[in-house]
Amino acid sequence: MNNTAALRDMSSIRQQQSRFEGLTPGHRACQGCGQALAARLVLESSGPDVVVANATGCLEVFTTAWPQSAWTIPWMHSVFSNTAALAAGMEAAFKARDISTKVLAFAGDGGTFDIGFQALSGMIERGHNVLFVCYDNEAYMNTGVQRSSSTPVAAATTTSPAGIARTGKRHLKKDIVAIIAAHCMPYAATASVAYPNDLKDKVRRGIQTPGPAFLMIHSPCPLGWMHDSAKGIEVARLGVETGLVPLIEMEYGQQTSAMPLRRVRPVVDYLKPQGRFRHLFADDPMARQELAHLQALADHNIAHYGLQESQPESGDSHAAASVRRGTVAVVPPGAV
Ligand SMILES: Cc1ncc(C[n+]2csc(CCOP(=O)(O)OP(=O)(O)O)c2C)c(N)n1
Ligand code: SF4
Numbered sequence: 001m002n003n004t005a006a007l008r009d010m011s012s013i014r015q016q017q018s019r020f021e022g023l024t025p026g027h028r029a030c031q032g033c034g035q036a037l038a039a040r041l042v043l044e045s046s047g048p049d050v051v052v053a054n055a056t057g058c059l060e061v062f063t064t065a066w067p068q069s070a071w072t073i074p075w076m077h078s079v080f081s082n083t084a085a086l087a088a089g090m091e092a093a094f095k096a097r098d099i100s101t102k103v104l105a106f107a108g109d110g111g112t113f114d115i116g117f118q119a120l121s122g123m124i125e126r127g128h129n130v131l132f133v134c135y136d137n138e139a140y141m142n143t144g145v146q147r148s149s150s151t152p153v154a155a156a157t158t159t160s161p162a163g164i165a166r167t168g169k170r171h172l173k174k175d176i177v178a179i180i181a182a183h184c185m186p187y188a189a190t191a192s193v194a195y196p197n198d199l200k201d202k203v204r205r206g207i208q209t210p211g212p213a214f215l216m217i218h219s220p221c222p223l224g225w226m227h228d229s230a231k232g233i234e235v236a237r238l239g240v241e242t243g244l245v246p247l248i249e250m251e252y253g254q255q256t257s258a259m260p261l262r263r264v265r266p267v268v269d270y271l272k273p274q275g276r277f278r279h280l281f282a283d284d285p286m287a288r289q290e291l292a293h294l295q296a297l298a299d300h301n302i303a304h305y306g307l308q309e310s311q312p313e314s315g316d317s318h319a320a321a322s323v324r325r326g327t328v329a330v331v332p333p334g335a336v
Helices: 003-016 036-045 060-061 082-097 110-114 117-125 175-180 196-206 229-241 269-273 275-281 285-305
Strands: 050-054 075-077 104-109 129-138 187-192 211-219 248-251 255-257
Touching: 036 060, 036 104, 036 117, 036 129, 036 196, 036 211, 036 229, 050 082, 060 129, 075 082, 082 104, 082 117, 082 129, 104 110, 110 117, 110 129, 117 129, 129 196, 129 275, 175 211, 175 248, 187 196, 196 211, 211 229, 229 269, 269 275, 275 285
Parallel strands: 050 075, 050 104, 104 129, 129 211, 187 211
Antiparallel strands: 187 248, 248 255
C-alpha cells in the first residue's frame, strides 16, 4: 500500500470508529464558531452518561430552535444567572437517588464571569460534584457583542467602541482563574479549541474529579472577534503561543501544570488577524501604548505561570508549538 492509500485507509478507519456525539451537526452556529467545536469536544470526552445545564447564550440559542434540538443527551436550559444552581440541584437529586450520572454546567463568559458568578461560587463552596465549563468568547455575543468582564483590554465591542477618546475596552480581563482557585477546589483548568487533545484530557480529569471542577475554554467567535471564519483555530493557537492565553491546571488552588511554549510569538501576531484590535495598528500614540500594554500582559503570564520552556522533551505531544488536531487524518500536500 502506498503512502496516500495508507492515509486514506486510516481516514476511513477513523470515520468508522465509534465516538460519542452529544452535540450533532445541523445546529445554527455561525460558520467557524469556536464554541460549537468546544462543546462537541467536551461531550465527546465526557458522554454519554451526562446531563447538561446550559445558560442562556449563543450555545443555547443555536442548538435549540424549537422544535429541533442538536443535543443527544438530557439537556436543560437555565436563565442567565443560575446555571450553577440548576446543576447543583440536579447533582443533589441524583445523589439522593444514588445515581452516578455526571452533571455538566455550560455557560458563556457573561454567564460565568459576570451574572452567573454568584451561583458558581456557591456551587463550588458547597462541594457539588459538577464540571462547570465556561465557553470564553470574551464578550456577550448572543445579544450583539457587548463587552463582558472577560473582554481583553483594548478590544472593541459595541459597548466599548474604539474612537478618538478611547482605544476599546478600558479595563483588564478579570482573572477568573485566580478567583476560582481561591475557592481551593479540587480541579480547575484552562483549555483552547486549538489543542483538542489537551482539552479532552482536561475534561476527563474534570469528570473523574470527585467534587466541583471548572474548565474555561478559549473559544474564538468570528463574528465578535472579526476574523476570517476559516482562521479560528489559527487565531486561538496564536493566543496561546503569545502567552495571552495560558493553558494551565490547578488543584486545590495550586498550579499543577502549564502547557509549555517552545517558541513565544509577539502579541501582534495574535491581534492583527482580528478586527476587534484593528484600531491598535493606527499611527497613534495611544494605540502604541495599548500594544505595549498587551505585550506586557503576555510577558507577565509567561513569567507568572512559568510557560516558557526552551528544551523540547522527547515524546511531548502537548507543547504549544507542536500540538496539532489529533482527529483529522492529514494528507501531505501533493499526495492527492
Ligand atoms: C438577566 C438577563 N440579563 C440579560 C439577558 C440577555 N442576554 C441573553 S444571552 C446574553 C449574552 C450571553 O453572553 P455570554 O454568557 O458571554 O454567552 P455567549 O452568547 O457569548 O455565548 C444576554 C446579555 C438575559 N437573558 N437575562
Ligand atoms: S456569534 Fe460567535 S459565539 Fe455566537 S454562534 Fe456566532 S460565532 Fe458562535
